[in-house]
Amino acid sequence: MGQEVEAVRETDVPGWDNSVDVLVVGYGVAGACAALEAHRAGARVLVVERASGGGGASAMSSGIFYLGGGTAVQKACGYDDDPEEMYKFLMASSGAPDASIVRSFCENSVAHFDWLEAQGVPFERTSFKGKAVFLNTTECLFSTGNEKLWPYKQIARPAPRGHKVAGVGENAGAKAMEALLRTCNAEGVPAIYDSGVTALIRNDEGRVVGARIRQPGRELFVRAARGVILTTGSFNLNKEMTSKYLPLLSETSEPLGIPSNDGSGIKLGLSVGAATQAMDGVIATASIYPPAQLIKGILVNKRGERFVAEDSYHGRTAAFIMEQPDQTAYLIVDSEIFAYPEIETHQHRLIDGWETVEEMEAGLELPEGSLQKTLADYNHYAAEGRDPFLFKDPEWLKPLDKGPYAAFDVSFNKSIYLFIALGGLKTNAHAQVLDPRGNPVPGLYAAGACAAHIPQTGKGYASGLSLGPGSWFGRVAGRHAAGCR
Structure with a gap:
């Protein structure tokens, strides 16, 4: 997708090729969760994915979900945690400007863990007590953030909250995506592949009502009666955007992600008046x-x-x-x-x-x-x-x-630092995309890495704060777009 994106007026649509209630753009963890929840709420759903299959960057991740508040794994491993302690830590450490987003994530974290397991995502009742970046075992629970660091340990009771799926190595996230995609397929969630959304469509009142989709050899116009959910990933692989928003990256910095992490969802949102947030935020690691x-x-x-x-x-x-x-x-x-x-x-x-x-x-x-x-x-x-x-x-x-x-x-411009951009579309606790005045853009939602993360900088990040909130707010977007309030 080129750097400039323009929305299409509904009156300029030559004809609708398909009509659904909820259109989900992107099939990583946020997209799969959004599609599943909207489908279960009775909405007619269609998932549009640029690649030849689902999974996205989530399948290439280390498979860590940041979850807490007293999950079954935390209890089984003897750790005491509750939603309030989790909330206090994230508010103190992340720099999140919207407390309602953090509150929603923390108060629903235990139930969300149970939901993920119910979809077949595998988690052991085991823990790793050492210090690690990722695990080459199937162990589940370990500390993945700054909970034990001063001053946060004085603000909130520390507890490990990194829940790794029962896979091995740097791409254990594939196990989570296999389970979620299998559930989507079993329940008949429709999806089309090798299909890229090139424009959002809005009516005269400014509501997003569909999307223009490019497939090999043809172009489609799909109406979305209730909403479009963007779950397209970050802008890591877009050099023009990273140069603009992340000027401290060095020549030795390397992006984590897949080729479609090019900021397309952010650009689609901007085309209909969306606001962005934390675009200079980055989590780097070496x-x-x-x-x-x-x-x-x-x-x-x-x-x-x-x-x-x-x-x-x-x-x-x-x-x-x-x-x-x-x-x-x-x-x-x-x-x-x-x-x-x-x-x-x-x-x-x-x-x-x-x-x-x-x-x-x-x-x-x-x-x-x-x-x-x-x-x-x-x-x-x-x-x-x-x-x-x-x-x-x-x-x-x-x-x-x-x-x-x-x-x-260990200099930033000498060693190889891998990075993920943290900025994206500004959203509220319902995963609705907001305009610069803080009002929802009618008919538009975003979740996952194309939306601004809870942590605003790498100083407040913890491993799992992409998959954890991404999957939760994907579910939130799916339900809200389907009409569940």
Whole structure:
């Protein structure tokens, strides 16, 4: 889809090729959930998908759903959580401007988990207690955000909320999508593939009433009597948009997603007067862990100063590294905790080893005395089990005083940071797309990554805050568009 998109007036439609109640554009997790709920509510539904089959970027994900409030898995694994604690944490950490959206997600999280299982999405009653980015096992529950980080642990009771489907590796999300698509197919939800929506259609009153669809060799006009739901994914793969909205990305940054994550849904929304939100938000990752022992090291910038608690969620750490002078950062370790970062694709380079801190400071070309002071202060308080500067948890504190020392280059413009855009169409708690005045665009809904995420920046992200809210608000959109209030 080109950069410029224009809506089509209903009076210019040559004729309707099909008429449905709810048209769902995109068949990832949000689209599948939207279509299923609208169909079950009695609406005539059609799903339009650009690819040759369903799944979207959700099927390429690590399959983590951020859910909490006391899910069956949390209870089985012995963790105490409730919706209010989840809400307090997300409001404090995410920067979400609409509390009603966060409240809806948190208060319905337990029931939504049960719903996902009822559709066949597999979750074990197991947990992983270590620090990981993704799991190469089928274990389910683990900490995937900043719940244990200061100051959030003082605001809300920490609990692990990352629920990974019972798949293995970086693309475990395929297991979730297989189940949801199987359920959609079993219940007769209609879908067409190799079909791209090129324009929304609206009537003289400004209501979205359908879409123009391009298929190989022909063009279709489909009427949607009750609403169009956009679930088209993010704009990660659109270089023009990422250059415009995410200027801090470096040449070594690589987008996570699939080719159709080109911002098409956002552009369709803009064509009918929609507002956007958090378009400069991005979650990037090039984690220093595993192994977890590296968290006991320190991260310093080119001034030899620490700037983030090293036990932060890897996306939060990346967001701070992105903002450092020249986007430069080094991971400093001593001989007791030395190890190579295990995710080799991030390409954190070992710079060298040194016998003394003074030699390391000179080797890294840091200001004279800077690293020496940083380490002296850090070691002094680490020996007492505290970090009065950045409040790193005592679990990860140890004096770095056992030479020789080593440094890894984890700079944002040197290592390979993978990223997801967090901005998109502005929506309300009913998943209705809003205009710049905060009023719903009649007949238009959005869910998933083409809508603005709950977390507005990478500093407030947690793994699973795409699939979790995306699937929930997909359901919300489907029900609301079908007429359930």
